[in-house]
Amino acid sequence: MQAIAESFGAELASINEAAQHQSSEKAATAAERLLDLAPWHLRLLVMTVEILASLWCVIYRLGHAGRRNPAEEIATFEKFPLISAPLLKLYRSLVALSWFELPEVSSSLGLHETREQRQQRFRLERSALL
Amino acid sequence: MTATSSLHDWGDLRSSGARTLDVDVLVIGSGAGGASTAATAIELGHSVLMLEEGPYVPAAKAPALMADSFAKIWRHGGLTATYGTPPLAYAEGCCVGGSTEVNSAIFQRAPEALLAEWQKNYRLRNFSAEELAPYYDWAAQVVNASLTPPPLGMPSDLLMRAGQAMGWQVKQLERGQRDCVGTNLCALPCPTGGKQSMSSTLIPALLQRGTAIIAEAKVTRLIRQGSWIKGAKVCTRDADGQTHNLTVKARRIFLCAGAIQTPALLQQAGFRGPIGQKLRLHPTIKCLTHFNEIIDAQDYRLPLVAVTQFMPELRLGGSVFTPGTFGVALAEDWQRRSGSIGKMRQSAIYYAMVRGRGHGRVISMPGGAAPIVTYRLDPQDWRLLGEGVSRLAQAMLTIGATKVYPSIAGHEGWNDPQQAAKAFGEKLPKNRSQLMTIHLFGSCPMGDSPGICGADSFGRVFGAENLFVADASLIPEAPGVNPQATVMALARRNALHNLGEQS
Numbered sequence: 001m002q003a004i005a006e007s008f009g010a011e012l013a014s015i016n017e018a019a020q021h022q023s024s025e026k027a028a029t030a031a032e033r034l035l036d037l038a039p040w041h042l043r044l045l046v047m048t049v050e051i052l053a054s055l056w057c058v059i060y061r062l063g064h065a066g067r068r069n070p071a072e073e074i075a076t077f078e079k080f081p082l083i084s085a086p087l088l089k090l091y092r093s094l095v096a097l098s099w100f101e102l103p104e105v106s107s108s109l110g111l112h113e114t115r116e117q118r119q120q121r122f123r124l125e126r127s128a129l130l
Numbered sequence: 131m132t133a134t135s136s137l138h139d140w141g142d143l144r145s146s147g148a149r150t151l152d153v154d155v156l157v158i159g160s161g162a163g164g165a166s167t168a169a170t171a172i173e174l175g176h177s178v179l180m181l182e183e184g185p186y187v188p189a190a191k192a193p194a195l196m197a198d199s200f201a202k203i204w205r206h207g208g209l210t211a212t213y214g215t216p217p218l219a220y221a222e223g224c225c226v227g228g229s230t231e232v233n234s235a236i237f238q239r240a241p242e243a244l245l246a247e248w249q250k251n252y253r254l255r256n257f258s259a260e261e262l263a264p265y266y267d268w269a270a271q272v273v274n275a276s277l278t279p280p281p282l283g284m285p286s287d288l289l290m291r292a293g294q295a296m297g298w299q300v301k302q303l304e305r306g307q308r309d310c311v312g313t314n315l316c317a318l319p320c321p322t323g324g325k326q327s328m329s330s331t332l333i334p335a336l337l338q339r340g341t342a343i344i345a346e347a348k349v350t351r352l353i354r355q356g357s358w359i360k361g362a363k364v365c366t367r368d369a370d371g372q373t374h375n376l377t378v379k380a381r382r383i384f385l386c387a388g389a390i391q392t393p394a395l396l397q398q399a400g401f402r403g404p405i406g407q408k409l410r411l412h413p414t415i416k417c418l419t420h421f422n423e424i425i426d427a428q429d430y431r432l433p434l435v436a437v438t439q440f441m442p443e444l445r446l447g448g449s450v451f452t453p454g455t456f457g458v459a460l461a462e463d464w465q466r467r468s469g470s471i472g473k474m475r476q477s478a479i480y481y482a483m484v485r486g487r488g489h490g491r492v493i494s495m496p497g498g499a500a501p502i503v504t505y506r507l508d509p510q511d512w513r514l515l516g517e518g519v520s521r522l523a524q525a526m527l528t529i530g531a532t533k534v535y536p537s538i539a540g541h542e543g544w545n546d547p548q549q550a551a552k553a554f555g556e557k558l559p560k561n562r563s564q565l566m567t568i569h570l571f572g573s574c575p576m577g578d579s580p581g582i583c584g585a586d587s588f589g590r591v592f593g594a595e596n597l598f599v600a601d602a603s604l605i606p607e608a609p610g611v612n613p614q615a616t617v618m619a620l621a622r623r624n625a626l627h628n629l630g631e632q633s
Contacts, residue, residue, distance in 0.1 A: 041502055115452075
């Protein structure tokens with residue numbers, strides 16, 4: 001999950017390294033929390049695919065030694081035919097949902113207000129109407 | 131039992147550990163159907179206990195981030211999908227107020243022609259548009275169904291311009307809102323109380339009248355003795371997080387747990403036949419749309435206009451847009467879309483929604499475990515979805531969009547209207563299309579034909595004397611419009627029939 005978040009950061013030139021690291025951790029935690037809430041049959045499916053894909057990665061690495069960066073790790077995982085693509089898509093969606101709304105990321109996207117600040121501004125605006 | 135009735139401080143609405151309760155009317159679920167049923171029962175002088183599986187999240191404590199909202203008030207963290215090709219993501223609210231807390235509160239009546247068709251096909255008594263009108267009027271009044279005052283914002287303006295450029299009918303949709311300030315956070319839920327969800331309308335009124343509501347109370351099974359339902363076994367969680375088993379005995383029970391949970395509970399209690407066999411929904415496909423100019427869709431209301439030209443079979447509209455939903459749209463095909471990461475402020479998300487003709491199944495699991503849901507699209511659904519994305523893309527590109535990515539993995543996106551027009555009539559790839567829905571129905575259709583219906587014309591479950599359904603499960607087929615108004619109207623109508631003098 002964290003590697004996926006880091007791969008998002010790699011595409012966003014305006015985010016600094018510290019913010020990227022911090023946001024990756026937070027997004028990975030949030031994504032794992034959502035995955036824990038999934039219905040039992042989906043979790044079972046994910047677990048099965050994870051085991052198969054992990055085995056694939058181990059076998060693949062045996063033939064391709066050397067240290068890899070997160071993007072390469074994901075690329076290795078993606079090479080596992082058929083099964084890894086939907087799993088990666090699910091993980092990416094979960095991580096993206098959280099990562100893009102974190103303050104350190106949204107400021108890099110050009111937003112000058114955090115989600116919390118925005119929400120509070122609207123609460124005040126509506127209470128002024130009532 | 132902790133279930134205070136103070137309007138300003140409801141407490142946490144959780145059980146403090148009572149073991150057995152005996153009530154007149156038990157309402158399971160607190161969404162549009164449950165709240166409407168309970169409000170009507172109270173008016174008729176009954177004592178009511180309402181159980182809600184999810185937590186109570188007041189507007190003042192609404193999460194600010196999509197991921198937190200999913201974790202807190204969406205069933206299974208929003209990770210719910212039908213099995214089939216393709217899997218279809220669906221969403222249900224799981225909190226006090228049910229799905230009315232996570233929807234956009236769009237208020238639409240079911241089309242008259244469809245009501246007439248259902249009346250005939252399902253042998254529905256007293257079901258003409260004219261006969262349903264008073265109940266729709268009641269629902270409209272409860273949620274203050276009204277047009278949001280302008281300005282509606284850029285995403286709405288763009289869809290209006292796009293539809294008009296193509297010569298289509300485009301209309302602003304009525305919503306349940308009161309002094310909406312346009313947070314674009316309807317799904318989190320609304321942090322200001324401007325959206326007139328059940329937790330902002332009927333539920334405060336119920337509490338004021340002394341109705342007991344227990345949140346975080348999951349019904350694990352119904353207690354059945356032949357055709358009489360004695361009550362329900364419930365698992366509750368108290369303020370300290372401790373779980374307790376509770377038995378609720380009731381003379382009349384209303385199942386209002388939504389189109390997935392209601393049939394699952396019925397099946398567990400031994401009610402079979404058509405129950406859970408014909409789940410209907412509105413298959414929807416989204417389009418991530420980029421413009422040259424700054425749209426700042428995250429700062430405006432979600433589009434409150436829709437292309438109504440092709441309704442009820444096809445509707446083109448706009449989705450909630452936040453940085454998180456933008457991220458999810460990129461993640462659908464990261465390889466091709468990652469380069470758009472810096473274009474958030476120039477983007478918006480629109481959709482094509484069809485009145486699904488396909489159907490699915492709800493398969494219950496023992497012990498109240500999450501049911502398995504399947505769905506298969508009809509060939510006509512595929513055709514209409516393909517036409518829908520093509521039309522939507524043509525319209526957006528005509529008014530200056532620079533790129534439209536339909537939710538199809540591996541799709542390179544369309545750059546000009548001609549390119550999108552060429553795709554009209556082409557079949558969408560089944561394996562690569564990413565579909566979703568927030569509208570589910572038909573899993574316990576109502577009508578006087580026991581062979582195809584799970585409940586009679588007024589929601590009484592066939593084979594049960596005192597068990598009623600009052601949620602979207604009753605709507606026999608996909609209506610092609612947002613279902614909240616119909617759910618409220620039917621719940622009102624059926625509660626008056628089943629609990630009033632006629633009962």
